Amino acid sequence: QPLLGQAIVVENRAGAGGMIAAGVVAKGPADGSMLLIAGQIIPTAPSLYRNLPFDPLRDLAPVAQVGAAAQVLVVAPNHAAKSVKDLVQMARRSPGKLNYASTGNGSVLQLSAEMFKIETKTFILQIPYRGSPEAVTAVMTGEVDFLFDNMVASLPQIKGGKLRALAVTSRQRDPAIPNVPTMVESGFPEFVLATWNGVWTTGGTPSPVVARLETELRKVIAMPEVVASINKTGVKVTNLGSRELAKIIQDEAAHWAGVLKYAGVKPQ
Numbered sequence: 502q503p504l505l506g507q508a509i510v511v512e513n514r515a516g517a518g519g520m521i522a523a524g525v526v527a528k529g530p531a532d533g534s535m536l537l538i539a540g541q542i543i544p545t546a547p548s549l550y551r552n553l554p555f556d557p558l559r560d561l562a563p564v565a566q567v568g569a570a571a572q573v574l575v576v577a578p579n580h581a582a583k584s585v586k587d588l589v590q591m592a593r594r595s596p597g598k599l600n601y602a603s604t605g606n607g608s609v610l611q612l613s614a615e616m617f618k619i620e621t622k623t624f625i626l627q628i629p630y631r632g633s634p635e636a637v638t639a640v641m642t643g644e645v646d647f648l649f650d651n652m653v654a655s656l657p658q659i660k661g662g663k664l665r666a667l668a669v670t671s672r673q674r675d676p677a678i679p680n681v682p683t684m685v686e687s688g689f690p691e692f693v694l695a696t697w698n699g700v701w702t703t704g705g706t707p708s709p710v711v712a713r714l715e716t717e718l719r720k721v722i723a724m725p726e727v728v729a730s731i732n733k734t735g736v737k738v739t740n741l742g743s744r745e746l747a748k749i750i751q752d753e754a755a756h757w758a759g760v761l762k763y764a765g766v767k768p769q
Contacts, residue, residue: 527560531705544753548761549607551768560704563746565718568736569697571671572649575664585687592623600626602636602648606766613649615764620689653735670694715743
């Protein structure tokens with residue numbers, strides 16, 4: 502607020518995977534007065550929704566990426582697979598027998614698992630759940646075989662011995678669980694991904710206005726107390742600018758479109 506010289510009002514517009522909130526900003530005045538905080542739903546939306554009243558890639562202007570968090574591949578503590586190699590061998594030995602938990606089509610949990618299927622050339626079934634807690638519980642109880650979950654969400658269960666981590670999706674091992682290998686170390690050099698959060702404003706906002714928003718926002722993100730607060734949640738501050746975020750969105754829109762097509766997910 503002090504940096505921009507105006508009051509900031511936070512509104513939670515839940516629903517449709519974040520598309521309701523995105524639509525409000527997309528249809529807002531093109532003056533930088535409205536901001537959206539969202540993640541992968543923006544680049545994946547065109548592949549998931551057929552009749553959106555706005556174009557997420559055209560009608561929203563990237564401002565900055567705030568932070569990112571790795572995914573972690575987890576199984577129940579007593580699961581037969583003790584490594585990624587074990588899990589892949591089991592899946593290849595019995596196509597369609599293994600399954601994974603997700604929170605539905607287009608969720609990061611599904612995208613990660615479908616990417617796993619592509620990389621490992623396996624056939625594994627999706628079992629969708631209402632939310633992440635239900636999906637995690639299903640894995641802990643052995644109802645399903647595995648789950649790719651946000652590191653932040655699964656870490657307490659991993660530390661508490663209720664889940665066993667087979668690999669993380671970051672390029673380097675995570676300091677929170679240093680004994681868990683990466684997917685790269687497990688034999689899949691292209692399997693690097695993270696969930697992330699970014700900030701957008703209304704498309705068509707003049708470049709100087711977007712540039713000022715980017716400058717002031719990145720000042721805030723770089724503040725030591727803000728970095729400490731974000732890192733405490735398990736999210737790593739990235740603090741990338743509008744051009745970098747635009748490139749990420751462009752690349753991920755194409756990448757996830759291919760993954761969703763492979764998964765047989767059609768726009769609804």
